[in-house]
Amino acid sequence: MKKKVNEEKNVFIDRIINWLESKLERILKIKWIYYILLILIILAVNYINLKNNPNFLTNKNALNYFIIGCSISTVIAILLLFLNNKLRNKSIPFRFLIIGLILGTGYAFASPMFTQSDESFHFIRAYQIANGHLISPKDDFGNSYDSFPKSIYETLWDDDDIYPEFKNYEDSYKESKIKLEKNRTVVKDVRASNYIFLNYFSHAIGIKIGAVFNLSPYLIGLLGRLTNMIICLLLIYFSLKILPIGKKTMSVFLLAPSVLAYIASLSADGLIIAMSFLMISIIIKFMHDKTQFTWKWYVALLIIIAFVSTCKTTYLPMIGIVLFIPYQCFKSKKNKWISTLSLIILGVIFSISWINVGSVVISTSKYSGMYEYVRFLEIFINTLSKDFLSYIENIFAGNYLYQCQVNPYQIVPISYLILTVLSFLSEESDLNVRTIEKIFVSCIILVIVVLISYALYMGNTDVTSNFINGIQGRYFAPIVLFIPFFIKNSKFKINDEILYDISIILNFALLVNMVEVFVI
Numbered sequence: 001m002k003k004k005v006n007e008e009k010n011v012f013i014d015r016i017i018n019w020l021e022s023k024l025e026r027i028l029k030i031k032w033i034y035y036i037l038l039i040l041i042i043l044a045v046n047y048i049n050l051k052n053n054p055n056f057l058t059n060k061n062a063l064n065y066f067i068i069g070c071s072i073s074t075v076i077a078i079l080l081l082f083l084n085n086k087l088r089n090k091s092i093p094f095r096f097l098i099i100g101l102i103l104g105t106g107y108a109f110a111s112p113m114f115t116q117s118d119e120s121f122h123f124i125r126a127y128q129i130a131n132g133h134l135i136s137p138k139d140d141f142g143n144s145y146d147s148f149p150k151s152i153y154e155t156l157w158d159d160d161d162i163y164p165e166f167k168n169y170e171d172s173y174k175e176s177k178i179k180l181e182k183n184r185t186v187v188k189d190v191r192a193s194n195y196i197f198l199n200y201f202s203h204a205i206g207i208k209i210g211a212v213f214n215l216s217p218y219l220i221g222l223l224g225r226l227t228n229m230i231i232c233l234l235l236i237y238f239s240l241k242i243l244p245i246g247k248k249t250m251s252v253f254l255l256a257p258s259v260l261a262y263i264a265s266l267s268a269d270g271l272i273i274a275m276s277f278l279m280i281s282i283i284i285k286f287m288h289d290k291t292q293f294t295w296k297w298y299v300a301l302l303i304i305i306a307f308v309s310t311c312k313t314t315y316l317p318m319i320g321i322v323l324f325i326p327y328q329c330f331k332s333k334k335n336k337w338i339s340t341l342s343l344i345i346l347g348v349i350f351s352i353s354w355i356n357v358g359s360v361v362i363s364t365s366k367y368s369g370m371y372e373y374v375r376f377l378e379i380f381i382n383t384l385s386k387d388f389l390s391y392i393e394n395i396f397a398g399n400y401l402y403q404c405q406v407n408p409y410q411i412v413p414i415s416y417l418i419l420t421v422l423s424f425l426s427e428e429s430d431l432n433v434r435t436i437e438k439i440f441v442s443c444i445i446l447v448i449v450v451l452i453s454y455a456l457y458m459g460n461t462d463v464t465s466n467f468i469n470g471i472q473g474r475y476f477a478p479i480v481l482f483i484p485f486f487i488k489n490s491k492f493k494i495n496d497e498i499l500y501d502i503s504i505i506l507n508f509a510l511l512v513n514m515v516e517v518f519v520i
């Protein structure tokens with residue numbers, strides 16, 4: 001009898017254990033548990049960092065700003081994770097646009113106005129363009145200048161900081177109260193005058209609207225951020241729709257924190273990335289579909305090439321990929337060469353014309369003769385060997401953001417790099433890119449890297465330095481857009497939804513990091 005009771009007791013215990021195991025197994029399969037845990041860890045780590053900051057104790061409102069900022073960021077993250085689940089059957093371009101708009105708006109508001117790298121100088125140039133001054137007047141010494149409302153400078157340089165980018169949320173509140181007062185003007189230099197007006201048409205729209213309604217310089221700048229973000233994301237959206245292959249990888253990369261942070265600012269980099277991607281997408285479309293290359297497409301490419309070739313001279317080699325448009329897209333081989341070569345030649349003419357009109361300084365000799373190039377090569381190799389990983393990290397999310405104020409844990413950029421690589425490895429492509437074309441693209445990438453390095457070597461590096469100063473990972477973002485040329489079919493599979501979920505979490509980590517930095 002006793003034995004029977006024990007057996008029944010053991011059976012009952014086994015049933016309880018099996019029931020608990022099944023429930024635990026089901027619970028562990030719920031991805032939301034891991035997402036919530038990650039969100040809580042990110043919030044806790046940033047709170048501990050803030051609490052250990054000695055400046056935290058002297059700022060009475062810092063904790064309130066932190067709670068409000070983190071609460072909004074958390075709501076954005078959870079909303080996006082929920083939306084991503086609901087949008088899993090929607091097209092990649094549409095999912096990108098929704099996620100990009102919400103995250104981009106978060107970046108536009110999370111950082112105080114003018115805190116992005118060199119954003120104050122870009123604002124002045126964009127404001128100048130919004131007023132119809134496409135080319136800056138110059139004084140007798142060749143320095144660019146113009147007349148601006150004095151309140152702009154009172155907003156930008158509101159205290160004794162060396163850089164106008166050094167602000168917090170309290171500064172933002174005070175600055176937003178400064179009135180524009182268009183009649184109270186001052187003549188000042190225009191540091192970004194060498195940037196062509198095309199760079200700022202997306203910013204100028206918002207800035208012009210703000211100026212018409214006589215908003216404060218702070219709010220005018222915020223409107224410029226938002227219109228730039230919307231136009232850049234729309235351009236990327238249409239590029240993804242055009243792109244026949246690699247949509248997943250490119251959408252994941254273009255949702256990287258560094259890319260979104262610059263798109264949602266007054267920096268010129270966002271529009272350069274968007275227009276470069278549009279050009280690459282169109283070329284790959286013709287390589288893939290082999291449809292007729294009409295005059296409409298010629299004019300469209302010519303406009304895009306005008307942007308790419310003039311916005312930054314170092315990206316000029318990118319236009320060489322128009323040679324990849326197949327013969328089948330033209331009536332004859334003669335038409336192919338006339339069309340493609342004329343586009344390249346016009347791109348070079350556009351670039352040279354703006355160099356002369358905008359007084360863009362290409363280089364100033366540091367050494368005499370061949371030694372200059374030998375010295376550059378030596379410093380170039382030194383710099384890459386020392387900081388190569390840092391540059392790669394900063395393409396995705398590194399420590400160059402916001403005048404190096406925002407410095408996320410290394411796991412964020414490295415995780416985003418891995419995320420992009422995993423996405424690339426899971427892609428499939430029916431585009432036959434010849435080996436010679438891959439070599440050609442690789443040469444373009446190398447030339448752009450060298451040109452960027454040489455420009456900063458000449459203009460930003462002291463003769464006594466053994467390293468090139470001023471190279472930032474974001475400068476190399478446009479060359480990542482060449483990824484579709486290297487995609488191969490892979491048996492490796494990964495759920496698209498998971499890729500976007502991780503992207504959202506990593507962006508959330510950077511947003512909370514920004515809140516921590518800018519509350520004090």
